[in-house]
Amino acid sequence: MNIQEYLEKVKNREISIVKIVEKITKEAKSSPNHFTAVANSHAIKRAEQLEKNPVGNLAGLPISIKDCICVKDLDSTAGSEILQNYRPPFNATVIKNLEKQGAIIIGKTSQDEFGFGSFSVNTKKIPKNPYDQTRSCGGSSGGAAAFTSYTKQPHIALAESTGGSIANPASFCGVAGLTPTYGLISRYGLIDYANSLDKIGTLAKTVKDAFLGLYNSLSYDEKDSTSLTQTISKEKKVKKIAIVKESLEVDKDIKDLILSKVKDYDLISLPNVKKHAIPTYYIIAMSEASTNLAKYCGIRYGATSDLKGNFDEFFSSVRSKHFQKESKRRIILGTFARMSGFRDAYYLKAQKVRTLIINEYKKAFKKYDILISPTMPIIAPKFSEIEKLTPLENYMLDTLTVGPNLAGLPHLSLNAGFKEKMPVGIMLTTNHLEEEKLRTLGEEIEDN
Ligand code: GLN
Secondary structure, three states: OOHHHHHHHHHOOOOOHHHHHHHHHHHHHHOOOOEEEEOHHHHHHHHHHHHHOOOOOOOOOEEEEEOOEOOOOOOOOOOOHHHOOOOOOOOOHHHHHHHHOOOEEEEEEOOOHHHOOOOOOOOOOOOEEOOEEEEEOOOOOHHHHHHHHHOOOOOEEEEEEOOOOOHHHHHHHOOEEEEOOOOOOOOOOEOOOOOOOOEEEEEEOOHHHHHHHHHOOOOOOOOOOOOOOOOOOOOOOOOOEEEEHHHHOOOHHHHHHHHHHOOOOEEEOOHHHHHHHHHHHHHHHHHHHHHHHHHOOOOOOOOOOOOOOOHHHHHHHHHHHHOOHHHHHHHHHHHHHHOOOOOHHHHHHHHHHHHHHHHHHHHHHHHOOEEEEEOOOOOOOEHHHHHHOOHHHHHHOOOOOHHHHHOOOOEEEEEEEEEOOEEEEEEEEEOOOOHHHHHHHHHHHHHO
16 A cells, blocks of 8 residues: 555544554564664554544654754754754644644654664664664665665655765665755754755655655744745756766666666766765865764763763763764864864865855756766675674765765665665656656656
């Protein structure tokens, strides 16, 4: 039963929302680490109310929420121990919007701590790939994508991407992952990774359902200073497509799958993206992350301990104990890039190169409606393979997703087929606010 059919049945009172919610929360609990918290009793209560009065576009639809998005009275820890037991006293704007439409929050999905990672291994509760539990689900929205693939019930996942955290796990788990234009969905109530890059988006089994999630999440929000006043353009037609030439320098099986999905295309070269996107992204993302994490100093936010020593000693002891290794690395590198004396050479330079990259895309979109590439250069790696990666090798695997994220461009990853029985994702990127074009081509690829 697809989501449309389910919502129809709910409206006609032909199906019990409570039963569906019971089933899906059971799946959430038994899933291989896809959830950090399951909102059992809260979800059932909502289901009972909605069964009596099914109002809203999404009446009765179960939704999972990435752990970094605040849900009132539900543990919201961004995958971090430093936020253990944090229960927000408020809902993120996007949660308010979805609940107003009758969606039912079933729990929080596991992720890399604060979104720092590509494989959801930088956290205590490591989610496993439903296709092969010895492999990663990708990240940082690993739990969200994995559960979207795993569940048999109608469901949409809400997640977040800074540099590819929706597309990457969507690709590894064989589902559709939609990252909208920067500023389209309010970030109010999102626990920050890097403010100039963070975007909330959706995952679902189909492109159509990922868009259903998007449409019901949108609103201008004065609480988010980067919230857009414009909305998605109505233009649906996709006239010209280009495949990014450099993105085909991947494994031959992956390349062939991508090429088999598109007819009538040009090849286009994006040299600045290829050469500069990874260093630019990691300098900006880490710089912003290091300032965002400064507030977790054991006093006002998050975990604390007995006051001992001077402030520096106290602050360091709390942070040493509760942050993962990768977060510590990013705090150190990000702080370094912003230090006086280095700021011009790294952080400010990265901002300038970011503009170069944005301009390169803008030029491409003068001619093309959509740019295509594989989502990831590899299939989901085994945990044993990830352990062997150096940090730099790990970051390099984001080479295809960081470009669109740096430029705030909407992109959609969907399944293109399988290699060694593992899903391979194809990624479509379009100009700002042209999400409807992604939908047109995405549905076409899905149907063929
Ligand atoms: N893998 C990238 C990083 O580690 C992207 C993560 C994200 O989008 N949250 O920064």
